[in-house]
Amino acid sequence: MSHPFFDQIKSFPDFEAACRIEIINLPEAYRGKEKLKAILLGTDPTNKDIQEVLGLKVLNHPFGINSRYEKRFFSRHQENITQLGLDFNKEYFFVQNLCRNYFHNETTENIHWLGIAKSIWIDHLAEELSNLDPTLPVLATAEVITLALVPGSKKGQGKDIYSGKVVPNYYSPKLKRYVYPFYRHDFYRLTKWPAYTEFLKTKLNE
Numbered sequence: 630m631s632h633p634f635f636d637q638i639k640s641f642p643d644f645e646a647a648c649r650i651e652i653i654n655l656p657e658a659y660r661g662k663e664k665l666k667a668i669l670l671g672t673d674p675t676n677k678d679i680q681e682v683l684g685l686k687v688l689n690h691p692f693g694i695n696s697r698y699e700k701r702f703f704s705r706h707q708e709n710i711t712q713l714g715l716d717f718n719k720e721y722f723f724v725q726n727l728c729r730n731y732f733h734n735e736t737t738e739n740i741h742w743l744g745i746a747k748s749i750w751i752d753h754l755a756e757e758l759s760n761l762d763p764t765l766p767v768l769a770t771a772e773v774i775t776l777a778l779v780p781g782s783k784k785g786q787g788k789d790i791y792s793g794k795v796v797p798n799y800y801s802p803k804l805k806r807y808v809y810p811f812y813r814h815d816f817y818r819l820t821k822w823p824a825y826t827e828f829l830k831t832k833l834n835e
Contacts, residue, residue, distance in 0.1 A: 661720035768811035
């Protein structure tokens with residue numbers, strides 16, 4: 630049985646055209662085996678060529694967790710997770726994508742991503758996360774996730790947040806959780822931002 634998304638997207642022709650609606654097997658969330666510390670949230674499962682295998686890879690879990698592609702898609706996140714200490718790894722996280730469907734274009738090239746996230750997927754995510762500890766924060770792996778979830782978020786504000794120059798509103802009323810930038814981009818490697826890393830540590834251990 631396909632996800633309700635595939636019926637909902639029909640009401641938005643422009644959005645539907647951006648989606649790979651023929652792929653109905655969507656990645657399922659990965660729930661770590663340890664006591665959860667946070668929710669790690671990706672954008673969507675869309676991917677393109679990697680050196681050893683050309684074309685789109687259909688994944689069972691976000692970031693290819695527990696597949697041959699995990700190292701390719703998850704390693705940058707693992708690098709940041711390691712900076713949080715306590716031997717953190719994927720087993721301490723509930724891992725999901727905000728948009729669970731596949732698109733024709735990857736997130737940075739997808740002009741409809743934000744609209745689809747806000748119009749359809751946020752409500753589904755909120756329902757899914759309602760079954761988890763309400764105190765678990767969300768770690769957003771891309772700025773566009775923060776823009777979708779947190780009112781008042783501004784594009785290009787990441788540097789000021791990581792440096793402590795700006796203290797934004799981190800709260801998502803839709804998810805009823807706090808959402809903290811945990812961006813994948815090389816500029817935001819936590820090894821470069823020790824103060825922000827310490828801030829995240831406190832939030833994951835409250």
